Amino acid sequence: MRILKIEFKKVIFQHDNVPAHTAKATKKWLEKKSLKLVFWSGRSRDLNPRVKFWAYIQHKLIGRKFANSDQLWEAVKREWDNIDISRCKKLSESLTKRLDYLKKAKGQATPSILICTCSYFCMFWCFGGIFNVW
Template sequence: MNRNFTFQHNNNPKHISKSTKAWLHQKKINVLEWPSQSPDLNPIEHLWGDLKRAVHRRYPHNLTDLERFCKEEWVNIVTSRCAMLIDSYPKRLSAVIKSKGVSTKY
């Protein structure tokens, strides 16, 4: 795998365990410093929020509805939304750095 990348994950305990840190270090994987409890940087967190709101608006009555609505709404997420989240990443990263890791408007 190309080593010219930086791995991004949140500070979930399983991601920051000693064994995980040791494995990442042993594999020489660059890891982005990440403020704890900060979903502000991860574009997928915003997409999960979009999906959750869209499914909630449809009021699933059972597990079958929930699964079907999730699949239908996921397909309906437009690629421009994904592109916007990725394009806004530098601005969101700067905002989190400026706020020293606390909540931002993003």
């Protein structure tokens, strides 16, 4: 965050209580920065649209070289601005289905197929099928 010159007063930190987010050092750092916190279910990665969009942007940037963090940030912003509205609509429309599945699973982890609805990049951590909504 320091590299990207983000104003901490404007940051809302979302986390899901995984050990890295609840470690004493992390809690101390978050308190020191006075960040607003939003807690998220630990088993709901597939409900978080932010994860899906960042995975898509990461996929678009794979293999590209950047001389510094400013060049990287400019490329990220360009890719963000170029996201087609139809991708947003598909993600929004798929949320109801994902919420229903999580409800049926009684809040437990959902299968990888739902996690892999973001982009080809996500398939690296599931079972290799093509479940791409993009």
